[in-house]
Amino acid sequence: MIKAVRGMKDLLPPETARWHHIETIARAVFRCYGFQEIRLPLLERTELFTRSIGVNTDIVEKEMYTFPDRHGESLTLRPEATASVVRAFIENRLDQGAEVKKYFTMGPMFRYERPQKGRYRQFHQINAEALGGDAPELDAEMILLLLEILERLQIKNLELVFNSLGCSQCRPAYLLELTALFARGLRDLCDDCQRRSAVNPLRVFDCKSKTCQELLHQVPALSDQLCDDCQRHEQRVLELLDRFGVPYRKNPRLVRGLDYYTRTAFEVITTELGAQDAVAGGGRYNGLIRELGGPDHPAIGFAIGEERLAALLSQQQDPIPARPLLFIAVLGRTALDLAFDLVQAVRRQGYVADMDFADRSLKAQMTMANRRGASQVLIVGDKELAARQAPLKNMQSGQQQMVSIEGPSEILAALGSETEGVYGV
């Protein structure tokens, strides 16, 4: 048997309905906040990611699906979306005009990691990016947008974690200070952190080792060493969060694994998913567009993990109800044509209708209808053909009424008392 590739999962009903729900809500909220959808390739030149995410990050060092195409060019399945959004922004000259460009996109990402709960090699993100604005209000708006999506999905027990990572003015000096500290106390660092201290010193802050943390106590947090501009920016963002009643926790150790972040960085975490607790994360990336060859435009974005969101939703919420279904049970080949006509007529009015073509017993068809969750079953056989009337059974109450089968109108009336057709009939 050929099985799915490690870390890749089939998404099946009823799970797909949950995803549809998530994406529908997200699209609606994006629309209210002035974000437009873009769709991007899953495959990019490898260089795009090495240059944007950072050569020394875990993603680039060991997690990318990279391979040569038939011409020997190195391509990579995108491990995240921001780099692609920025590439598209530059390539399509979307920087024209003074307004902030707001885009969202959703789709699969790929990282070659050992799968575990809440972590897959192909996973899905909903991304939002606002390019061309550096106002702290924009940072606040992004966070409000993210939280509104989560709120409208009724996800509970979430926490917003916030930090500022400084900018090209203040971070280098701080990194020098850190590096000097690590040079003095290198032997006190754990093995992982000795490696981290050389590659990306900020990540030592993530370490759980007691000795590493003690060493870090000798140096102030980056958030206390920000330049005036970064400080003002952070203060204004937090002030706005307060003003909108958004609770948050400042965590000076929140670093994030991509090199391009500047100033605002944030995550939304949950206590309900085990080790993989980040439901969404994002931050500002003021230097990235320029580094990738575009204009010097600041930007900010976030990503929501759809698998993790769906997992929370399935834990916290009842299944998404389906639309009422009309099932038509057929008795005998002669009635089949009429039944098919009726099914089509009902469907074309925007209602959900289905039937079985296999000439089964009525009992078998009733069982089938029940399993499908049909709300009404119309029974059509020779008698009904002759009388031009058929019994319509309400599957919840068990009661039947005779309806005309000249057309779909009486059948629709029975269904229509419960809902309108999808086309708003």
Next chain:
RNA sequence: GUGGGCGUAGCUCAGGGGCAGAGCACCGGGUUGUGGCCCCGGUGGCCGCGGGUUCAAAUCCCGUCGCUCACCCCA
């Protein structure tokens, strides 16, 4: 990449040298044309794969693959 747990029916799992099992699901019947509940019957298995020990292996041993949880890191 490292470590723990687990691989037996479609699903959840029992069985730990001697006939391959249960519950649920599925199909049929009880009801000539009426679902759910109930009763009766049935289909369904390379016991993950390969090797070894043994008269005999789902069971013991070795290897391997897969799944899963955790570390690392992140969505």
